[in-house]
Structure formats: structure tokens, C-alpha cells
Amino acid sequence: MQKKSSIPAILATAFVTLLVATGLVWVAVEAGWLSFGPTLHGGRDGELDSANLLGKKTSNFVCEVTVSTPQGALNSEPKVYSDVMVAGLEPETKSGWYQGEYTISESRKGALRMEGTKAFVSRPAMFERFGQMITQEEFTLDLNDGTFVQTLTFKDGTRRHMLKGICAKFAKAPFNKP
Secondary structure (H helix, E strand, O other): OOOOOOHHHHHHHHHHHHHHHHHHHHHHHHOOOOOOOOOOOOOOOHHHHOOOOOOOOOEEEEEEEEEEEEOOOOOOOEEEEEEEEEEEEEOOOOEEEEOOOOOOOOOOOEEEEEEOOEEEEEEEEEEEEOOEEEEEEEEEEEOOOOEEEEEEEEOOOOEEEEEEEEEEEEOOOOOOOO
């Protein structure tokens, strides 16, 4: 009696395992859990000029923020409340904006620069609030986790966070663009 070879069974098992593994990787890529493209961590402004997180088109974000605005002088008790707003990043023009209470708006955009996955938008300012002259407004938006922070810089060099929150990418209809 001759003993059967186990090689065909081993080859069949290896083939089935390879098919299952390939299928799982395909599902992970399609679901967005796995990406073989360029990494999200990179150089500063280079991400704005190449294929990156934003692409070449404007990206809009809807943000849920907590506003902390002083009632009178800068050192007064702040009025704290929640709000929803929209922010935009425009890589082609290297600019950005948000619907806020101060200076960076769609009609008065700030300069955009990237540091890794974090977008920095800033604009010089010259207006008085809370009894002090504001010299710059800036907001940051981390494209990795959606963290939004808006900061005012005053003439004496002090900085104060006025808005903090979380943003998500905003899609306009039609949702299934080709």
C-alpha cells in the first residue's frame, strides 16, 4: 500500500489562504481602513502643491466649537457657549477662512500653510477688542483628527484661544460625484 502525498493538500490550503488574505486586504482598502498611497505626514507647504489630503479643490469643514469670549476686558469672566460654523481651506490660492466673529472670513481670507497634517491660517489684524489692540488672528485645523483652535494675538504679545472644537469634512450634493 502506497502512502498518499500531502503536497496537493498543502498547496490547496496555501492557495485558499492567499485568496482569503487578498480579499481581506481589498475590503480594508475599499473601506478606507488601509491605504497604500503617500503618507499623511510630510513636509510643510509641499503638501499644498502635490497630491495630498486636500487635493487641489477647496475643502469645506463643518465645525462644532466652544466659544470663550471675555465679557468686557480681556481678564474678565468669559462668556462660554457652543456654536456650529463652517471653515474652508483653498490649497490653490494658499488661503483659508472660517465663519467667525473676527477677521478671517470668505471675503477676507488668511494665508494658509501646512505643517504635516495641520493647516495654519493667519491674517494680520488691527482692531481693538476687550480693551486691547489685536494684531493677528490665526486658526489651526488638524486634518488628522479634526481639532480646530482659533487664536487672537494682542499688541502686548499675549495670545488667547477664543474658539476650540472639532471639524469634519463637509460634502455638498450631489454626494456621488463621478
